[in-house]
Amino acid sequence: MKTRLTTALALVLGLASPVAAQDAILNVSYDIARELFAELNPVFAEKWQAETGRSVSIDQSHGGSSKQARAILEGLPADVVTFNQVTDIDVLAEGGMVDENWREAFPNQASPYYSLPAFLVREGNPKNIDDWDDLAAEGVQVIFPNPKTSGNARYTYLAAYAYGLEKNNGDHAAAQEFVRKIFANVPVFDQGGRAATTTFAERGLGDVLITFEAETGGIARQYADAKLERVTPSLSVLAEFPVAVVTENAEDKGTADVSKAYLDFLYSPEAQRILAKNFNRVHDEAITAEFAANFPDVKLVTVEEVFGGWDKVQEEHFAEGGILDSVFVNQ
Amino acid sequence: MTPAAAPAALAPRQDLRTANLLIGLAVALTLFIVVVPLAYIFWRALSEGFAVFAQNIMAPDTLHAIWLTTVVAVITLPINLVIGISAAWLIARFTFPGRKLLLTIIELPFSISPIIAGVCYLLLYGRQGLLGPALAAGDIKILFALPGIVLVTLFVTSPFVAREVLPLMQAQGSEQEQAALTLGASGWQVFRRVTLPNIRWALLYGAVLATARAVGEFGAVSVVSGAIRGQTNTLPLQIELLFNDLNIVGAFAAASTLTLIALVVLVLKTVIEGRTR
Numbered sequence: 001m002k003t004r005l006t007t008a009l010a011l012v013l014g015l016a017s018p019v020a021a022q023d024a025i026l027n028v029s030y031d032i033a034r035e036l037f038a039e040l041n042p043v044f045a046e047k048w049q050a051e052t053g054r055s056v057s058i059d060q061s062h063g064g065s066s067k068q069a070r071a072i073l074e075g076l077p078a079d080v081v082t083f084n085q086v087t088d089i090d091v092l093a094e095g096g097m098v099d100e101n102w103r104e105a106f107p108n109q110a111s112p113y114y115s116l117p118a119f120l121v122r123e124g125n126p127k128n129i130d131d132w133d134d135l136a137a138e139g140v141q142v143i144f145p146n147p148k149t150s151g152n153a154r155y156t157y158l159a160a161y162a163y164g165l166e167k168n169n170g171d172h173a174a175a176q177e178f179v180r181k182i183f184a185n186v187p188v189f190d191q192g193g194r195a196a197t198t199t200f201a202e203r204g205l206g207d208v209l210i211t212f213e214a215e216t217g218g219i220a221r222q223y224a225d226a227k228l229e230r231v232t233p234s235l236s237v238l239a240e241f242p243v244a245v246v247t248e249n250a251e252d253k254g255t256a257d258v259s260k261a262y263l264d265f266l267y268s269p270e271a272q273r274i275l276a277k278n279f280n281r282v283h284d285e286a287i288t289a290e291f292a293a294n295f296p297d298v299k300l301v302t303v304e305e306v307f308g309g310w311d312k313v314q315e316e317h318f319a320e321g322g323i324l325d326s327v328f329v330n331q
Numbered sequence: 332m333t334p335a336a337a338p339a340a341l342a343p344r345q346d347l348r349t350a351n352l353l354i355g356l357a358v359a360l361t362l363f364i365v366v367v368p369l370a371y372i373f374w375r376a377l378s379e380g381f382a383v384f385a386q387n388i389m390a391p392d393t394l395h396a397i398w399l400t401t402v403v404a405v406i407t408l409p410i411n412l413v414i415g416i417s418a419a420w421l422i423a424r425f426t427f428p429g430r431k432l433l434l435t436i437i438e439l440p441f442s443i444s445p446i447i448a449g450v451c452y453l454l455l456y457g458r459q460g461l462l463g464p465a466l467a468a469g470d471i472k473i474l475f476a477l478p479g480i481v482l483v484t485l486f487v488t489s490p491f492v493a494r495e496v497l498p499l500m501q502a503q504g505s506e507q508e509q510a511a512l513t514l515g516a517s518g519w520q521v522f523r524r525v526t527l528p529n530i531r532w533a534l535l536y537g538a539v540l541a542t543a544r545a546v547g548e549f550g551a552v553s554v555v556s557g558a559i560r561g562q563t564n565t566l567p568l569q570i571e572l573l574f575n576d577l578n579i580v581g582a583f584a585a586a587s588t589l590t591l592i593a594l595v596v597l598v599l600k601t602v603i604e605g606r607t608r
Contacts, residue, residue, distance in 0.1 A: 026559060034560075034576045061559040062572060074457030075467070076475045076557040095459075194575050222577040 023048070023056040023258045025250075028078035030065040030085075030241075032193070032215065037082070039274050044265045048258065056258055064192075065151070072097055078246045079259045082266075085151050087310050089244050102244040110243055112266035113280040116236035116300060117152075117159040118213035120200070120220065123227035127207045131233045132163040135208065136181035143206035145196040146189035147324055153193075156210045157324060158313070159237040162306045166235055180327040201226060212239060217279035217294065232296040237303060241280070372590055376583035387584035392560045396569035397588060402477070403565065404545045407484050411541045412534070415492020420526070422493075423500035424508075437493050440486055448486045449554025452479060475557030480565065483551040488541040495537030496530050503529055536603045543596040547589065 029037060041058040048056045061068065061076065069088040072078045073095045081098070083089055089110075092098040103109045121129050127140055135142050147153040160182050164175030190196040193211055200209035201223040208231075211219070216230045243263050250256040265271050272284040276291040288295065307313045317323045377384050387393065418437055422430055440448065454460050456473045466473060473479045507529070511521045527534075549567040556563045564572065566589050573582035 031575050034572060035578075059559050059562060061557055062575075063553075063558050070453075071475065071557055073459060074453055074474060075463065075472075076559075197577075218577055222579070 022054040023255065024059065025056065025079040025255050025259055025262060026059045026061065026077055027080050027082055027262070028061045028068050028072060028076060028246075029082045030068070031062050033082065033084075034060065034062050035218075036275070036278055036280075039278070040266070040271055043270055043274065044262055047265060047268075047270075048261060051261075054258075058262070066091075072246060072249075077249050077253070079250045079253065079255045080243065080245055080263055082241065082243045084239070084241050086240055086242050087314075089242050090310075092244070092246065097246050097248045098244045099247050103242070105245070106243060106263055107267055108283050109240065111240035112243060112263070112271070113214075113241050113275045113282050115212040115214040115239045115241070115280055116232075116298060117156045117210055117239070118216055118236065119231040119233065120209040120211065120216045120228050121231055122207060123229065125229055125231070129208050129231060132160055132178075132182070132235070133167070135160070135185060135210075136178060140185050140208070141187050141206040142182060142185045142208055142210065143188070143190075143196050143200045144186065144210040145192050147318070147328070150190075150192045150196075152211055153189075153196075154318065155212070155237055155239050157317075158303065158307065159233075159235070161317075162237055162301050163233070163235050165306065176323060176327050180329055183327055184329055201228070213295075214278065214280045232298050235299045235301065237306075238300045369590060372583055372586050376580065376587040378583075379580050383580055384584050384587075387578075387581040388588065390581065392564065393569055393573075393581065393585050395561050396564050396566045396585065399477075399480075399564070400546055400566040403480055403484050404542050406481050407488055407545050408538060408542055410485060411488055411492050412538060414489060415496060415537060415541075416530075416534070418493040419496040419500050419530075423497055424505055438490050440488075441490050441494075445483075445487050445548065445550035446554060448483050449551035452483055452486075452551075452555050474555050475559070475563060477563070479555040480552055480563065483555050484545045484548055487548050487551050488544045491541035491544065492534065492537035495533045495540070499530050499533045500526075532603055532606050536600065539596055539599050539603060543593060543600075546592055546596075 027037060027041075037058075037060055041060070045056050045058065048054065061071075061078070063071075065083040065085050065088045068076070068078075068081070068083070069091045072081070072092060081089060081092065089098060089102060093100045093102055099105060106112070108114075119129060121127070127137075128134065129140065134140065144156045145153040147157045157179065160179050161175055164178035165172070167178070168174035187205060188199060190199055193215070196209060197211070197215075197219055199205050201219060209219070209228075213230075213232060213236075220228045220230060243266065245256065245259045245263060247256065250259045266275075267284075269284060269287060272282040272287045273290070276282050276284075276287050276294065279294055281295055282288060303310060303313060307317070315322070376387075418433070422434055453474065455462055456466060456479065457463050458467060473482070507525050508521050511525045516524065547567060548565075549571070552565055553568055553571075556565065556568060558564050558568055558572070560569070560572065566585060570582050570585045570589065573585060576582075
């Protein structure tokens with residue numbers, strides 16, 4: 001306790017950093033990953049110390065990933081980015097901050113873990129919600145944020161649409177009608193995922209909350225009293241969590257090696273175990289088997305397969321007057 | 332009871348009922364809009380016991396956020412005082428072309444949303460901004476560091492001092508100062524012995540308001556801070572971060588700290604108000 005107090009005091013006074021760090025990197029990340037990296041970073045620091053004899057301190061910045069990308073373009077000195085939107089790293093690549101072939105720099109298209117839109121229902125699942133069709137049924141109230149402002153909700157929209165296509169043999173008109181029915185069951189569209197969680201868990205509104213599977217575990221834990229239950233639909237859209245070294249900054253600061261090692265570390269069994277424990281799906285088969293209970297079987301489709309890539313999705317679905325606007329009946 | 336007295340006796344009673352109703356309504360509204368939410372912050376912060384609360388406050392990132400917010404307030408205050416007094420003095424004591432315009436510009440930050448202030452600074456000082464390349468060449472860090480946070484906070488808080496001091500200076504006029512000058516006082520002596528004592532309570536009031544705003548500023552700071560925890564995360568940003576992380580006790584513990592600061596400011600404000608009247 002006394003040492004902690006001293007450290008805290010030193011930190012507060014800004015007199016000394018906690019350890020005389022030889023390496024320091026800044027990981028700029030999306031807004032709900034703080035706990036995750038708080039758990040991962042010390043493990044990497046220990047490993048780096050053992051391998052190189054150098055200590056490393058990892059600073060974290062969290063915010064909406066589009067806002068974060070903008071900040072990096074304007075000078076936020078990120079060494080690595082760990083985002084939840086591929087398009088936000090593409091923006092950095094266009095701005096010359098990240099190598100344009102960043103998706104080939106690390107395995108699995110530079111995505112060390114992935115997730116998918118999944119459901120969280122009330123205790124005992126009183127409305128028997130198991131799959132996307134149950135959300136379109138009459139009398140079911142569905143909660144997810146506004147796809148106009150939330151990347152999380154865009155995935156929800158795409159997953160519902162992909163399911164509609166699959167059920168109707170690729171008939172787009174029928175898929176849109178299906179999505180429209182789900183949207184009509186949403187009583188309120190919050191700004192972001194956190195606000196939707198509050199609406200569902202604290203205000204007690206709605207029968208089902210749709211968010212990333214990776215978050216359903218944490219939410220269920222936080223609101224343990226409510227005994228919320230996790231439900232994984234039969235089909236969903238793969239949501240990648242891409243990473244990249246911000247080469248422009250890392251080379252400038254001489255941190256390219258430690259930055260790359262840090263991202264490589266996210267693929268190591270230790271890191272994958274921490275990720276899986278926090279309900280993120282990983283590619284490591286042994287770890288996946290170990291946490292099989294966290295990850296029910298699901299058919300995953302990608303944005304590329306079903307929608308022809310993010311540029312096309314943006315143009316056809318999310319642009320002003322796009323398909324989203326036509327199904328977004330009660331906004 | 333005379334007929335003439337009856338309505339007179341009735342009228343105040345009726346008034347009293349309306350008054351009580353209105354007072355009750357106001358009390359109820361205040362209770363639910365202000366008092367209950369504020370009390371709830373402390374209740375939630377302490378919901379898992381004082382030890383957990385203390386542990387959350389003493390978390391290095393939260394502690395640093397408290398420290399950073401204090402530093403920002405301490406740096407902005409003297410600058411605000413100087414700017415505020417100078418501006419008020421200029422406008423109250425001199426007539427010159429563009430005086431009205433200056434007054435409008437001083438009040439501009441009141442009407443501009445803080446987020447716009449943040450974005451302006453981002454576009455001006457950012458790497459891709461107007462001054463970006465020059466700053467990068469000189470290795471001067473403004474954005475995503477303390478200077479940027481201080482700058483936007485100054486922008487947002489700059490009108491408070493002038494706004495409080497100016498009306499008083501205008502009402503008092505310059506007779507006393509002119510008298511001091513004719514008696515041979517120097518400029519500095521006039522300011523220190525005549526002007527300052529006259530405006531001191533208004534000045535203090537403006538300073539308290541500016542500080543309260545500096546401590547609580549969220550929108551503008553969130554754009555330029557970069558939110559590096561333990562480095563550029565101010566207390567309001569830290570609260571949002573903890574809240575987004577579903578760390579409710581942590582968020583409410585940090586929020587209770589900010590609320591305490593606000594309550595202290597409120598008490599100061601009330602005391603000062605009492606003195607000015």
